[in-house]
Amino acid sequence: MSAASNLSSEDQFLCSICLDVFTDPVTTPCGHNFCKNCITEHWNTNDRCQCPMCKEVFISRPELHVNTLFSEMAAQFRQSAQQKTSSSEQQESKPGEVPCDVCTGTKLKALKSCLVCLASYCETHLEPHLTMSGLKRHQLIDPVENLEDRMCTKHDKPLELFCKTDQTCVCMLCTVLDHKMHDVVPLKEEYEGKKVELEKTEATIQQMIQKRRLKIQEIKHSVDLSEEDADREKAEGVQVFTALMESVERRLNELIKTIEEKQKTTKKQAEDSIKELEQEISELMKRSTEVVQLSLSEDHLHLLQSVQSSNIHHPPPTKDWTKVSVPPASHERTVRRAVVQLEETISKEIKKLIKAELKRVQKFAVDVTLDPDTANPELILSADGKQVNHDEVWNSLPNNPERFSCCVCVLGKTSFSSGRFYFEVEVKGKTKWSLGVVRESINRKRQITMSPDFGCWSILFNNGNEYALADPPVRLPLKSERQKVGVFVDYEEGLVSFYDVDAAALIYSFTGCSFYNKLFPYFSPCKNDGGKNSAPLIISPVNQTD
Structure with a gap:
């Protein structure tokens, strides 16, 4: 079993007739191996009984027996190949990936490309480049497409050099023909230089990215500060306007109360005057009745004696109402005074706001x-x-x-x-x-x-x-x-x-x-x-x- 795992080539397990892994392998007298059915069919369809490999002719058909050890080794190889195939199927090339140029049918993902062969290989077809001494010298790179673009279109040679004078990739023949006396360096040397330049470019780009990220943070911080300012201004505005509204409401209530009290005083003054006038009218009416009754008397002596003994012919004592008046109450100065007081309150609030505003701007x-x-x-x-x-x-x-x-x-x-x-x-x-x-x-x-x-x-x-x-x-x-x-x-x-x-x-x-x-x-x-x-x-x- 261990010998099977150490075999370096799958050809040892392939039947030269069917080109597939042996099934019931048998060995001919000349020492070659075939599938039992393959060699039997081959001899059945041919006039002579000879080995398909070395052409040795057998006088009589050899009696063939299955090589048990070799059959087990072939079965083990078949199983290993199936597992390898299964593994390769999992690496089937996807869009954007370089496919193997050797695979037929389903193209597997290429692991390497050869700059000498101008072909890309999957894991299975890459094996000769890893094991055969002649192929080991080929230059392998990570898989790339369009390998023909890496060949000089004029000389059909690999582009292995870089002309710094014309800033282009060239082949060996170009350096002795079209680019003679030009500054030419190996492709790798120019690659290293460009790589350094790219690293510097990348560093510059990363710095630019970092600066922009910092700018984003700065802008976000500015928005946060703006929101804080807005919240503070809103809170301050609510506080100030609430105070102003309360002040206006208070001044309005005071104004209404003052006006009502003045109106109440005016009304009481009028009511007192009316009451006093009504009392005088009552006294005058009483005197009028007495005068009328006395004037209707036909007793001459009685009328004269009554008039002489009393002041009935004189009106009762009354006030001089010509100088008495109850003018309507004036509220103009009351309103103006309330407005002035309100202006003073607003002025104080504005001064507070400006003072707070000045304190804030001084922070800058x-x-x-x-x-x-x-x-x-x-x-x-x-x-x-x-x-x-x-x-x-x-x-x-x-x-x-x-x-x-x-x-x-x-x-x-x-x-x-x-x-x-x-x-x-x-x-x-x-x-x-x-x-x-x-x-x-x-x-x-x-x-x-x-x-x-x-x-x-x-x-x-x-x-x-x-x-x-x-x-x-x-x-x-x-x-x-x-x-x-x-x-x-x-x-x-x-x-x-x-x-x-x-x-x-x-x-x-x-x-x-x-x-x-x-x-x-x-x-x-x-x-x-x-x-x-x-x-x-x-x-x-x-x-x-x-």
Whole structure:
């Protein structure tokens, strides 16, 4: 049995007549093996009794007996072949897989392709390339289709080299004919180089993928923050409007109560007057009756004596009603006073909201430093880049493209093209100043109109008057001079807001802005004005509003 497993070729178990595994193998006197039925039929159909293999002629037909040992070995081989076939059937080639070029009928999946034979082989048909010394030298690769594409169409030789000059695969003959004197290297060498390049490309692609995954996380985080902001705003809105509605309802109830009490007082006053008048009418009617009865008397003496002894001819004492009135109650001032009180309540709530809003935007504070390369030559910047004022002297500075030549202003060093940022500037003691943000593309060599249409979002303070530099400018209410101004930008929202930090009040907001490109913080201390406006603009650290 062990001998059977060590046999290296299936040919030993194939009958040379039927070309199949032996069935009841018998051995002829010359030593060759055949199926018993095959050799019997062969001799029955031929005139001479000879061996089909070596052609030895037997004088008499040999008596054949089944070789029991060889029969068992053949049966074992048949079983092994069936198992191998069954295993191969499980590896039947599927769409997209390279099939075996040798298999007939059902094509099995190829395990290797031979660059010499230009054929692909399944496990069974690959065996000669693994066992036969001549075939072992053939170059095997993972199975590929269209092996003819690996042959030089001009010389019908394998494409084994790579011409770096023409960037193409060539055969050995190409190097001595068409590609003579070209830079030619073995295919493997170029393969290794390209493989390194591909690995670098793959690394680059993976970095790009990672960056995009991080961007996805960033966007998702932004959405989460937006949802948190939305929830907070909704909760705050509900709280504020609930308080306002309660205040309105309370003021309305107080107004109704005040009006009703005034009406009640007026009504009581009228009722008291009516009651008093009715009493006087009753007394007058009683006196009238007495006068009428006395006047009807025909007793001259009695009438005269009665008149003399009493004041019947005089009306009873009464009030002078000509100056008495009960005017309808007026509720105009009551309503106005209630509305004023409501306005005060709303004003307080708005101030609370703005204070909370300012506290939130201060969380986006950035460290802004002035850029000397952009400063107008008449400006003086502090060494730390946090202060700027006007000098009235033209300093000799390089006229680089970033520098403002006409406008007395300077920009911050850091630009912003996304997100939100906030900074604060001290304007105390100045009679004129301007602050805001500008586009990177703003004209720096000419006088410009400071408005959003020209890439500038700013406010201007000028000798007690304050303006939002829109088109046209918007004059802003100013109760007192500013001490410190906060500037907040939401790039995606298109929002630029200015705050009075000390008063925790909103000065002005530009909304629906289109920024397009980078934004820079903008500062203008304006002209010195003979020393009246010599105080500097100071970029101050941001402290959270209490």
